Amino acid sequence: MLIIGLVASTPLVFIDNQDNQLRYDETLDKMELLRKSILMQSSYRNQPVLSGFVIDNGVLPPASAASPQVAEMLQPLINKNDWPEDGGDDWLNYGMHSPYTVLGPSSTAERSAYPQLKGYRGNYLSSGLDSNQEFLDGWGIPFAVSNASNTYQFNYQGDEDHPAPYDIVISGEVKADDWQVRLNQIDILVDDKSGNNLILALVIFKNQSAGSPANPANRWVTYHFDVPVSSATHSLSLGSGEWSENGEPVSDASNEFVPAGQHAVFVLNSAGNTVLKYDRLLVIPGATQPALTFEVN
Numbered sequence: 001m002l003i004i005g006l007v008a009s010t011p012l013v014f015i016d017n018q019d020n021q022l023r024y025d026e027t028l029d030k031m032e033l034l035r036k037s038i039l040m041q042s043s044y045r046n047q048p049v050l051s052g053f054v055i056d057n058g059v060l061p062p063a064s065a066a067s068p069q070v071a072e073m074l075q076p077l078i079n080k081n082d083w084p085e086d087g088g089d090d091w092l093n094y095g096m097h098s099p100y101t102v103l104g105p106s107s108t109a110e111r112s113a114y115p116q117l118k119g120y121r122g123n124y125l126s127s128g129l130d131s132n133q134e135f136l137d138g139w140g141i142p143f144a145v146s147n148a149s150n151t152y153q154f155n156y157q158g159d160e161d162h163p164a165p166y167d168i169v170i171s172g173e174v175k176a177d178d179w180q181v182r183l184n185q186i187d188i189l190v191d192d193k194s195g196n197n198l199i200l201a202l203v204i205f206k207n208q209s210a211g212s213p214a215n216p217a218n219r220w221v222t223y224h225f226d227v228p229v230s231s232a233t234h235s236l237s238l239g240s241g242e243w244s245e246n247g248e249p250v251s252d253a254s255n256e257f258v259p260a261g262q263h264a265v266f267v268l269n270s271a272g273n274t275v276l277k278y279d280r281l282l283v284i285p286g287a288t289q290p291a292l293t294f295e296v297n
Contacts, residue, residue: 023138024166027156030128030137031172034154037077037124039179039260041284048284053077053124054179055261056094057207060152061124067146069157071134074145077124078133091207092219094121099203099264100217103224103272104247108217111203114278116264118205143172150176150257180257181283183223183243183250187291188235188281190227190267194296197270198227200235202281204263222246223256227267260285267294 038061039052053061053076061076062083075083080091096115102108125135136142137156144155156170190200201224211218225243227233235243243250250256260283267277277294284290 020163020166026138028170030135031143031154031156031170033125033128034074034077034135034143035172035174038152038174039285041286048282048287050260050282050284054259056119056121057091058118058205058259058261059207060147060150060174060179063145063147063152065146065148067144067153067155069142069144071136071142074125074135074143074154078129078135079122080120090209092119094119097205098216099205100220100222101201101203101224101266101268101272102217102220102222102246103199103201103244107247107272109273110217111264111266111275114264114266114275116205116262118207120207150180176257178285180259181285181289182254183256183258184236184238184253185289186223186235186258186281186283187289188265189232189291189293191232191293191295192227192230194276195229197229198276198296199268199270199272200225200227200233200294201266201268201272202258202263203266204258206259223250223258258283265292267296 037052039050039054042049063073097118098110098112099114099116100108100110129135139162141157141161144157146153151173153171153173155172158166158168158170160167186202188200188202190198192198201222204221204223206219206221208219210216223243223245225233225235225238238253241249241251243253245256262280262282265279265281266275268275276296279292281292282290
């Protein structure tokens with residue numbers, strides 16, 4: 001009877017181990033889905049294609065800095081309502097939005113002729129959800145999610161709710177350099193043949209609070225530099241303090257970051273009130289940045 005019992009239990013052990021392996025594989029697949037929901041790079045006809053939360057919003061999904069193991073922390077990647085952090089109702093929905101150039105406290109201008117397709121699209125995580133619209137690991141346990149220091153982490157905890165040998169922590173993250181490019185790597189050349197001083201303005205959308213009272217300009221950040229009369233100014237050659245952010249000098253452009261995606265670029269007159277040239281710059285993390293050249297006659 002003992003021998004018969006051992007033989008009978010062997011398939012059950014095998015099935016149990018196989019089931020746990022499938023759950024573990026599902027968990028790893030879900031962690032990859034999480035990463036791609038924040039930023040995914042692909043190509044179409046040999047051209048780079050970027051998508052994800054960062055591309056639409058210019059920031060990482062809101063989450064606690066304390067890495068709680070709570071399913072609600074992933075709600076910003078699923079839908080716009082009932083976020084536990086940063087209240088989703090304050091975020092702009094996906095659509096055409098007028099950019100603002102901000103060159104100082106008294107030099108802000110809406111550029112309504114140059115709308116940008118930005119804002120919260122939703123459904124960044126559309127597969128792998130359970131019947132409660134929650135995104136859990138293969139054992140039905142929440143991932144530990146946090147957002148701190150420009151890094152978004154989503155860890156499989158491997159705690160006592162997971163059987164051995166799957167009771168180990170596996171870290172997933174999108175680091176600062178994974179979703180942004182340092183300002184000193186942005187490649188823009190302005191060849192000024194106009195006989196006048198100019199301003200180059202790189203305008204970044206960041207889906208964040210518009211303040212109280214609401215001011216839509218608060219969702220736009222402007223990095224800009226002066227172009228002296230009759231000169232060719234290259235952003236890669238700028239020295240310390242030659243870039244400015246919203247009118248304030250940037251002390252170290254290597255510590256300023258531009259999020260992945262397309263951003264509006266303007267060449268303005270020296271007063272900052274007239275657009276002379278316009279284009280959009282595609283920012284691609286982990287790559288040599290595409291160059292943008294303006295010639296102003």
